[in-house]
Amino acid sequence: QKEVEQDPGPLSVPEGAIVSLNCTYSNSAFQYFMWYRQYSRKGPELLMYTYSSGNKEDGRFTAQVDKSSKYISLFIRDSQPSDSATYLCAMSLSGTYKYIFGTGTRLKVLA
Amino acid sequence: DTGVSQDPRHKITKRGQNVTFRCDPISEHNRLYWYRQTLGQGPEFLTYFQNEAQLEKSRLLSDRFSAERPKGSFSTLEIQRTEQGDSAMYLCASSLATGTSGGTDTQYFGPGTRLTVL
Numbered sequence: 001q002k003e004v005e006q007d008p009g010p011l012s013v014p015e016g017a018i019v020s021l022n023c024t025y026s027n028s029a030f031q032y033f034m035w036y037r038q039y040s041r042k043g044p045e046l047l048m049y050t051y052s053s054g055n056k057e058d059g060r061f062t063a064q065v066d067k068s069s070k071y072i073s074l075f076i077r078d079s080q081p082s083d084s085a086t087y088l089c090a091m092s093l094s095g096t097y098k099y100i101f102g103t104g105t106r107l108k109v110l111a
Numbered sequence: 112d113t114g115v116s117q118d119p120r121h122k123i124t125k126r127g128q129n130v131t132f133r134c135d136p137i138s139e140h141n142r143l144y145w146y147r148q149t150l151g152q153g154p155e156f157l158t159y160f161q162n163e164a165q166l167e168k169s170r171l172l173s174d175r176f177s178a179e180r181p182k183g184s185f186s187t188l189e190i191q192r193t194e195q196g197d198s199a200m201y202l203c204a205s206s207l208a209t210g211t212s213g214g215t216d217t218q219y220f221g222p223g224t225r226l227t228v229l
Contacts, residue, residue: 008151036220043115043202043220044154088153097142097206097216098167101153 003027006089006102015111019076023089023102026070030091033065034099035074038086047087048074079109113137115221117203123227124193131189132224136205142216143186144204145178147171148223154202160186161208193228200225 006023013019021035032051036044048063050056050072056063062075072091076083086106090099116135124130136143142161146154157176158168162183172178175193180186190197200223206216 004153006153034217041223041225043117043222046217046219049217090153097144097159098156098169099146099154099218101155103151103153 001026002103003100004089004091004102007105008103010106010108012108012110013079015079015081015109017079017109019079019083019107019109021074021076021087021089021105021107023072024070025072025091027091027093027100028067028070029093030100031094032092033063033072034090034092035061035063036088036090036101037083038088038104040085044088079107081109081111083107083109115203115205115219117201117221117224119224120222121225121227123229125229126193126195128193129189129191130193130226131187132201132203132226134186134188134203134205134221136184136186136203137207137219140205140207140219141183142206142208143180144206144218145186145188146202146204146220148200148202149198154220157188190226193226195228198226198228 035048038044053067060077064073086104088104089102144159145157148154160180175191202223204218204220
């Protein structure tokens with residue numbers, strides 16, 4: 001079993017929809033949770049960074065962490081075709097600097 | 112701030128050849144990371160440096176792989192005697208140490224070097 005599980009998709013939604021992307025994890029010691037966006041053949045771009053449980057909002061993006069369920073989510077409101085990309089979740093332990101990534105979910109927003 | 116840069120962006124080589132990649136981190140970032148990403152997978156950690164010291168290496172980093180960061184600025188990743196299984200995107204990231212113990216840093220990634228071993 002992988003430490004971080006993520007549905008690879010693809011997930012197709014119409015423009016303007018609310019998108020929900022999720023990851024589950026097995027290591028309860030993870031403390032830091034990140035979401036990256038990766039366009040085809042490009043490097044990952046940081047979207048959200050959260051510590052421990054709770055919600056964090058930045059523009060159209062909201063990240064949620066539920067440590068009791070070992071489940072994190074990224075919500076995208078008013079999705080746009082330009083949001084079409086692979087979304088990677090990543091996690092790390094306190095005091096360590098390597099990130100553990102999920103496999104990524106491929107999102108397609110249809111115009 | 113020009114971001115993390117990597118060179119070359121693409122490399123095609125024949126099995127058994129040696130290849131070297133370069134990464135230039137965001138200026139003043141003192142931590143530098145190498146990851147490998149294969150098709151349909153997330154990045155996998157290979158190694159990281161704090162300044163010029165290599166502080167952690169993954170078991171993925173076989174003895175054919177070596178990374179250096181000689182002056183605490185740019186870094187190189189060399190693969191000797193390449194194999195077809197080495198074909199992947201090699202990503203470099205950098206971060207600024209927060210100075211707080213028990214924390215973690217925000218890592219910023221470069222565009223990657225795509226390696227194809229024939």
